Amino acid sequence: MEHAPFFADVADGPENGAAWWLPARDGVRLRVGAWRGTVERGTVLLFPGRTEYIEKYGRTARDFAQRGYATLTLDWRGQGLSDRLTGDIMSGHVGLFSDYQHDVAAMIEAAEALDMPKPWHLLAHSMGGCIGLRAVIDGLPVHSCAFSGPMWGIQMAKSLRPLAWSLSFGVRHVGLGHLYAPGTDPENYVLTEPFETNKLTGCPDMYQYMIDQALAYPELGLGGPSLQWLYEALKETRALSLHPSPDLPCMTVLGTKEEIVCPRRIEQRISKWPGARLELVQEGRHEVLMDSPGVRAPVFDIMCEMFDTAPPTEGQSQVSKDRAPRSAAASPARQS
Template identity: 30%
Template structure:
């Protein structure tokens, strides 16, 4: 029997459990699992983007759990309920994305061993980028992947991307790597993340209710690390990732480069691409008229794996 939710975006579902696990270097990471009470159709690993926490995506996880998937995932190091990089927890900082790829690889190895097949990954933005990097390293055991608004290239409206890369390198060289790139959380400005005011309010509600999981603006070090990590996915690497992949994005995404996503889709040997009109970066948290067709497209794609 399905549990009723007054607001599914603001309630932890019955049966979802959070635990701490330690990365290979001892870093504390918050993970969660929401298994099926009976036989599952398969297991889904859900991965969030930069500065995210899993509570933002409860609505869509409830949907997929209702379709029979075991659900699992974790907060990336430096954000959510995982150990932070800096004394100021609201600065989203990294010096290198390689430890994030290592964390993901370790988690996937354990997850595959402990859960039922098929094993699929649904990942957003930075999480989608890191999924591609992991698949280039170890594709074994992953039956399909959905990459929503994948961070294959970065876009900042009105600013040449070469200038952003140059500024991040210069800031790091003069000792400003841990400084925030902006005085305000640019993710909360206007409709950049989602055009849905209710879902924007949900994010702020969670940050106020559980401030320990909140993150904010990226550091210059994070920006430089992101550019370096993107450079590790050249055309030659993408062209050998044979995992079935669905890429979905909004045409006007203000955060990631949609042209780069289209280019990657043409290179990946077993990829499908869906671009929607309108909406922000977080297309799984959009208003229903945009969100539901995206979720239906994902469901159709994943149906081929189970």
């Protein structure tokens, strides 16, 4: 694979980070990045959220490296340094939500080509949680899966949901799907939203980390989602809500101050996932993995404990045969 730009100066990750270009099946050029630990107990396949990029997870890769895990992640199509999909490079756009599965397939090919240590485990955040749930249902070759604020539903006022559906559906037929969803714009969120009112993290240092990256390399940034993206996201989250969970060990972390994705959808999914575990983080916002060290450390400890003890699989998850609701093992809320 051909090496791609990698901004180690702002990633603050392990010293051995690198990035490569690779093509998706439909010709979209993607960027994939990896950090390999020195004591390798396996690899975390990290699915980032909307607007995110490889370097944002440098500190997360460091947390995993300290626990013996390598990290492989990517820039989804339409963001980071992967191919942008509209003339407006700040628009978070996608043709079909299923197109992200082409990116997943390319990532797995890269994991094989780079000989990333096995077993593999999934960690998926926000939009990546939606893509990741579909991927494990379809047989992603991982031994376990973890989710952080997964986008299994989008949080919005009940009165606005019919409008979001009708507007995002309608504009697709008149060639305006590339326009920004209502209430969003081309601006990079962390460069316009003060720390005090941000919905991402309660840690000033981590918020500054995001700001510094955005200022140093503005080409990594992204603005609001397009109406096409919104329609596809609504359609995919609804479809997934009707699908049974895969037969894989699972844990999900959710901040009690979550304002971006829908907590109710998360709780419903976990309550019907046999053996799944829900970790509530008191005062946590959307990006629990980007919070203070005192919040992050227990989350990574619990996550890696699950990775360590996940039973061997034959390389593909199987949809759970037990579709009856069960109570999730929700642990006591953690203090941030």
